[in-house]
Amino acid sequence: MPAHPHTCPHACSSPRLSPVPPVPTHVPTCHQSPPAPRVPPVPARRSLAQVQGSNSTGLRRGPGSPLVHGDHRGTPATSHRPPGLRLHPHHGAHVLGPVPRWPHPAPPAMSVSSPSDPESSPGTQRGPRVAEREDGEPEEEKVCAVCGDRATGYHFHVMSCEGCKGFFRRSINKGVRFTCPFARSCPVTKAKRRQCQACRLQKCLDVGMRKDMIMSEEALGRRRALRRQRRLAREQPGELTAEQRELIGILIAAHQRTFDSSFSQFAHYRPAVRLYIPSPRSPSPSGPAVPSPQLECGAEDVLPDVFSMLPHFADLSTFMIQQVIKFAKEIPAFRGLPIDDQISLLKGATLEICQIQFNTVFNAETNAWECGQHCYTIQDGALAGFQQIYLEPLLKFHISLKKLRLHEAEYVLLQAMLLFSPDHASVAQRDFIDQLQEKVALTLKSYIDHQHPMPEGRFLYAKLLLLLTELQTLKVENTRQILHIQDLSSMTPLLSEIIS
Structure with a gap:
């Protein structure tokens, strides 16, 4: 079998994986890494589209392996196969991993958002963390519709966090008119929501927050007074039966x-x-006991x-x-x-x-x-x-x-x-x-x-x-x-x- 030619992995554009031949001991790579040990050929030959299976998101996590991201349209995550890479079977699926030579830190998990989204660029914001319920089915956390932070419930008719709820109430009650110094298209994220109040308020209105559901200060005072009366009524006992x-x-x-x-x-x-x-007393030598x-x-x-x-x-x-x-x-x-x-x-x-x-x-x-x-x-x-x-x-x-x-x-x-x-x-x-x-x-x-x-x-x-x-x-x-x-x-x- 002829030796594998010395080419850069980024120059390969084959959409399918070819059989991995035995790697020679002293074949240089594009990165000039030290010689790798001899690896036996892998008999399995499957395309990356077949590897992904029915999961259209292309996300696979194996024990001890990094998170591999694929395109949302079900296309292969990459069309390049650099030399020196092989397939690892984990739980019936296959993910790409380098030939083990010495321990390397796992790369950070990539965002599942679209690359064109300005609020979810790599390194600035991750997607919503997926929790797992007791029955084993995934359960997504509630996300604020305004900034993407963790939501605490429905406030003013919109699922939102405590920060956006308070910001919307204060802005409407005070009647402040905010002005955007840019083109009124500032990103409103958890990290950037404080940078432009005008765009944040506008996004609150765009996602459906209702002004008519905000109580005035007088109404809030009446509600607090009513709550105090009810609490005192509970603490004050009634008459005996x-x-x-x-x-x-x-x-x-x-x-x-x-x-x-x-x-x-x-x-x-x-x-x-x-x-x-x-109690018994010893007699005094000078006279009778007192x-x-x-x-x-x-x-x-x-x-x-x-x-x-x-x-x-x-x-x-x-x-x-x-x-x-x-x-x-x-x-x-x-x-x-x-x-x-x-x-x-x-x-x-x-x-x-x-x-x-x-x-x-x-x-x-x-x-x-x-x-x-x-x-x-x-x-x-x-x-x-x-x-x-x-x-x-x-x-x-x-x-x-x-x-x-x-x-x-x-x-x-x-x-x-x-x-x-x-x-x-x-x-x-x-x-x-x-x-x-x-x-x-x-x-x-x-x-x-x-x-x-x-x-x-x-x-x-x-x-x-x-x-x-x-x-x-x-x-x-x-x-x-x-x-x-x-x-x-x-x-x-x-x-x-x-x-x-």
């Missing part, structure tokens, strides 16, 4: 008939004995290992448990439950409801519970046998709840939410109890939104839910410490049944 007002009335009446805030009916109790046990000023009782009253306030606290807790039971029986929905469910709900929520009622007599300034003629502090809990791991969070809970300054309706709604808790495993009518709790919770939320002004009442409902979560933890710790107290003889039968 008749059912919610009836529920609040029932709970308040039940609370007032059963809860004795003055503790005047708290009688026949074991007295409160406050015996303070001092008694601590914190001791309120004599030496004969200091009895170690005795919880002096436990009997009194047991009677106080029993008195408050009785009030909670009476409160629950005043609620018609509670009385309609089976007896077993009533007992389960009371055993699960009584201690928590007692703390809610106890908070109504708590004084946040003195950190004391003022129960009529009785006054209790957190130190009294220590004298009853409770540990600081329970007493400190308990005091913090009452301080936090008192600072919220709840209304009487909110206190009773909290008690009802705790009472109708479907979380107990032994309840039978769980769905009905869950509906009752949801109704009470929605009533509490509506009452807070209606009675507490913004912004101080904005997060009140969320704060109450967090406090109820803390109260659940306190109840578990309270029960655990009561069961670990050795002097269980001080407990009353009702208190023992509740904590069992």
Whole structure:
């Protein structure tokens, strides 16, 4: 076979590809490139028109190959075949590529626009990027009809970008007359749209932007005011429903008939004995030990290992448990439950409801519970046998709840939410109890939104839910410490049944 003649690739004008012969080792090319390795002949012989197939655009992308552009009329992208080029098969199609010698950067993708278009000359603007949907079909991005930028939707009856939308509105509202310094044929592209405002405005009108769809400043002001009114109407809660007002009335009446805030009916109790046990002190070598000023009782009253306030606290807790039971029986929905469910709900929520009622007599300034003629502090809990791991969070809970300054309706709604808790495993009518709790919770939320002004009442409902979560933890710790107290003889039968 004769050697391939030494010719320039640009001088070849054959419309079809001839077989590629083996390239000699030292055959020079028009570019005087180094000698290429020997390449076996390619058996496939197909014309470039056959290679393009049914794709009329002539665009082919193979793995790791550059984008090859063909003419839109389906003609071959080029009629020249320089020597040293061969065909690479990729996914059933063929694209032109150089004989690999050393890695070269891939050439940039060519625009699919016509070369005669002044707005899409190579190196100034690319065509619209084609996205791919989930089903694999290509989906073109929305393009502004004025400048070709990415469009955000229809504005003034034309698909346009935010920049052209604002430019058209400002130009029409201000009534400015722009003048083109050239022949009123300036290109309006994303990069050049700011250079000539007259041509940009004219193109906005040419593509169909309508002046009558632009609102005046007065109309815009009215629309903004209407939006503010609607937003305020959504933020401002409406009135309570008749059912919610009836529920609040029932709970308040039940609370007032059963809860004795003055503790005047708290009688026949074991007295409160406050015996303070001092820490051991070593006697002073110079004289007798000086008694601590914190001791309120004599030496004969200091009895170690005795919880002096436990009997009194047991009677106080029993008195408050009785009030909670009476409160629950005043609620018609509670009385309609089976007896077993009533007992389960009371055993699960009584201690928590007692703390809610106890908070109504708590004084946040003195950190004391003022129960009529009785006054209790957190130190009294220590004298009853409770540990600081329970007493400190308990005091913090009452301080936090008192600072919220709840209304009487909110206190009773909290008690009802705790009472109708479907979380107990032994309840039978769980769905009905869950509906009752949801109704009470929605009533509490509506009452807070209606009675507490913004912004101080904005997060009140969320704060109450967090406090109820803390109260659940306190109840578990309270029960655990009561069961670990050795002097269980001080407990009353009702208190023992509740904590069992």
